Amino acid sequence: MAASTLSLLPLSSLLKSSSSHPNPPLLIFRTSAPPNLRTPFSTAIRALSSPALTQDDLKKLAADKAVDYVRSGMVLGLGTGSTAAFVVSKIGELFNSGQLRDIVGIPTSKRTAEQAASLGIPLSTLDKHPLLDLAIDGADEVDPALDLVKGRGGALLREKMVEAASSSFVVVADETKLVSGLGGSGLAMPVEVVQFCWNYNLVRLQELFGEGCEAKLRVDAAGKPYVTDNSNYIVDLYFKTPIKDAASAGKEISALEGVVEHGLFLDMATAVIIAGKDGVSVKTK
Secondary structure (H helix, E strand, O other): OOOEEEEEOOHHHHHHHOOOOOOOOOEEEEEOOOOOOOOOOEEEEEOOOOOOOOHHHHHHHHHHHHHHHOOOOOEEEEOOOHHHHHHHHHHHHHHHOOOOOOOEEEEOOHHHHHHHHHOOOOEOOOOOOOOEEEEEEEOOEEOOOOOEEOOOOOOHHHHHHHHHOEEEEEEEEEHHHEOOOOOOOOOEEEEEEOOOOHHHHHHHHHHHHHHHEEEEEOEOOOOOEOOOOOOOEEEEEEEOOOOOOHHHHHHHHHOOOOEEEEOEEOOOOOEEEEEEOOEEEEEOO
8 A cells, every 4th residue: 555644734724724825725645646445444634623614614625625536637427416516616626727637527417517517627428438537426415334325406317327437436525414324314315206107106115115204206496396307206205214224225216117216326435525523534445
């Protein structure tokens, strides 16, 4: 394993210096070779002192650390959501400054494509680049095994396709996303279904999990069914307790005709970067 050194500045110092430096170095990690994302390790980086940080501050800290994995010449999966937007913004900044060259982005949603295009990031598709070097995305839940719930932003199908095609998948999250078991937050675990007879599948999903879960059709601000980029609907599952066997649950959901994809991202993440009030931690399997 390559030798490495770690330098750390308190979060308070970093935030204070941000007004005078457009790109303050949040964490300085020096290594004689690029990190091997599949090498098992866990690092915890703690700040000596820190001011009160907002959730967006934490997301930006995690996003900035994740971009350290990006190298010139990479084909990159660009995630969707508020945390991933910070990642795309940082990549665009580095590309336009010349610090990153010859990169290609594969967006996981129309809105990510729009953001990346506005920053001048070259874009392509999985059809032209079926093998990606790296994908970076956020997560709605992260359990101790680094399994995930994703898709509350509605992009779960394209996210899973792009991230499954990537050699490495780095997840960025703030500490509020940590759960003891998937479904444990009590918030939505999305299932994308075709519009045809959507209520038929909602009923079957409800019956699949019984009283321990509530299935609801996702609607937009106008009260109409939310439509994904793939012209499908989403049935959100709200679990009262964590899912006991996420792998089995995922297989049973996928076996239902008319189900397109579910938001259980199992055994996919190679690294998870978590920002909390005490600093940033990087965990891998």
